[in-house]
Amino acid sequence: MKAAAVLLGLAWLALAPGALGATPPAKKPVAAKKTATPPKTAAARKPAAVKKPVPAKKALPAPPKPADVTARKPAPAPLPAVSDGAHDERELIKMPSPARLALRAEMRDRMAALDAVLQRLNEGKVEEAGQIAQLRLGIAVWWNHTRLPANAQPEPYMPPAMQTLALDGYKAASDFATVALTGDRHTATAMLPQLTGSCTQCHQAYRIR
């Protein structure tokens, strides 16, 4: 505002003597306008100069190869003569089909719950993340299994080392839940690797089929 007022004042001063002087009043206002305008035009030109390299960048990404990959037909996949397990170095844990199905169903829910926890944390809904972990990843899940028919409970078929890993995972989730329920996002986030690490450890060591 002040700068504009000063410019107006200067313009008026430039005009005023011209108006007082008799002959060339028309020329001086033109000169006054020129001195007021240069900052504006200079500022307007700068962005135009910056815009020029942008179209050049747009021309860079041109890899249409993913389309070719999906178009490629895979080799036919016959049923394996030898089960995959022969090439799988993880320890095979034998359990009845209902227990296997129950374990895999629980695992898929653990994955979905972990996904929901991360989304809530990212949205700043820390307490909600804690509730999800408490109900679907924590110790509560272990107790829920005891309500299943005996042949659908995975835990009794697990060797002690695997049971320990399972319990560590439930505990890590419950610990995370306890902190997240206080709303402490920073500490809760720092505890997540303990939880995801338990998933990884068990998956590296055991299989059930």
Ligand code: HEC
């Ligand atoms: C105590 C061991 C153990 C822990 C801990 C564990 N898993 Fe698993 N998980 C397994 C086993 C065993 C399988 C089945 C592997 C196979 O197919 O032979 C499995 C399979 C899965 C599957 C595939 C399910 C399917 O339909 O076949 C997912 C997804 C999964 N786990 C997610 C998780 C996530 C996420 C966590 C951690 C929050 C976790 N698991 C923790 C043992 C574990």
